[in-house]
Amino acid sequence: MKTKSNFFLYLFGIIGFILFGVALYLYLDKQAFLDKAETSQGKVIELLRTKSDNSISYRPVVEYITKKGIKIEFSSSLSSNPASYNVGENVPVLYDPINPNKAEINGFKALYLGPLIVGTIGIVFFLIGFMAIRSSYLKQKESKYLLNNxxxxxxxxxxxxxxxxxxxxxxxxxxxxxxxxxxxxxxxxxxxxxxxxxxxxxxxxxxxxxxxxxxxxxxxxxxxxxxxxxxxx
Structure with missing residues (x-):
């Protein structure tokens, strides 16, 4: 039983470490995007209705024009309920000049909410595993000391x-x-x-x-x- 318990403690820590690594990757990917992104003004033309786990959320579809005059539509990575934006609402847009289809609404939630959520879950999992393993280690150390002294x-x-x-x-x-x-x-x-x-x-x-x-x-x-x-x- 103790071996199985230790396995799950280590598993919690490993999962937390992996999730934190994923969050860091997502953050760095966003930073790389921001470093080369150009700005434009867009308009929400539609709210995509998505359903998962018996819950409904709304994802804005945004239309904008690049500096070269090309009209682009993209679906934001941010979905929420209630909707964060309204149809017809003007929004600031960031886009990759080389690949204009890679674009995002210029806002904290759209850019950083994903990495923040994944990172927070990762830290919680890691701390649970770390504290439990640390507690187990200290108990074993104390037991060894008592057996000898x-x-x-x-x-x-x-x-x-x-x-x-x-x-x-x-x-x-x-x-x-x-x-x-x-x-x-x-x-x-x-x-x-x-x-x-x-x-x-x-x-x-x-x-x-x-x-x-x-x-x-x-x-x-x-x-x-x-x-x-x-x-x-």
Whole structure:
């Protein structure tokens, strides 16, 4: 289960990185277009009605005349509901002098909304994957430190419970819960094992559960579940 979980964490990060790369490419492509583009004044002559996923949007069709006097029609890459422009409305146009059919309305939405949306989604995906992987790495680092330097204590077994905060294929993992009274501070600590993807109840033969803690901060701990069998599927 942990391997599958790590796979999806890395997948989130990779998808986010790819989407951000696509957004960067779209942005640079727009910048290259702007560097050579010439300006003109156009008019919205039609609103194309497009339907997708049970939603309707409107894409403006613009007519303009190049500096060479050639009349060109193009469909904007921007579609929205309600329509961003009205039929008959005058709009500023940018076009490629070498390929006048490659043109766009000179406005922030038409030029940058696409890269902005893709980039934002990419950043969100990447941050989710990165933060989850970072959290997993820090937990593994802490566990390794505790295994090598932690203080071993004997805690009292309390119960086995489901971890409702984690789910995979409709199932929640199990956790072993134990309790310990710190004799130096008279404080009670509750410890929980890492996620276990089978019911460990029948394998708990003793009321004593070993836990490794950071002596300076008992809230940093790892429960010793080496007495449990390995899950093979």
């Amino acid at each position: 932690g203080k071993r204590i004997i805690t009292k077994f309390e119960n086995v419970q489901h971890n409702k905060s984690t789910e995979s294929n409709g199932r929640n993992p199990f956790q072993i819960c134990s309790q310990w009274l710190n004799p130096n501070t008279n404080e009670v600590y509750i410890f929980k094992s890492d996620d276990i993807w089978f019911d460990p109840t029948d394998f708990i033969k003793s009321e004593e559960i070993k836990v490794l803690i950071n002596p300076d901060n008992p809230k940093q701990y790892i429960m010793d579940t080496s007495f449990l069998p390995n899950l093979k599927n």
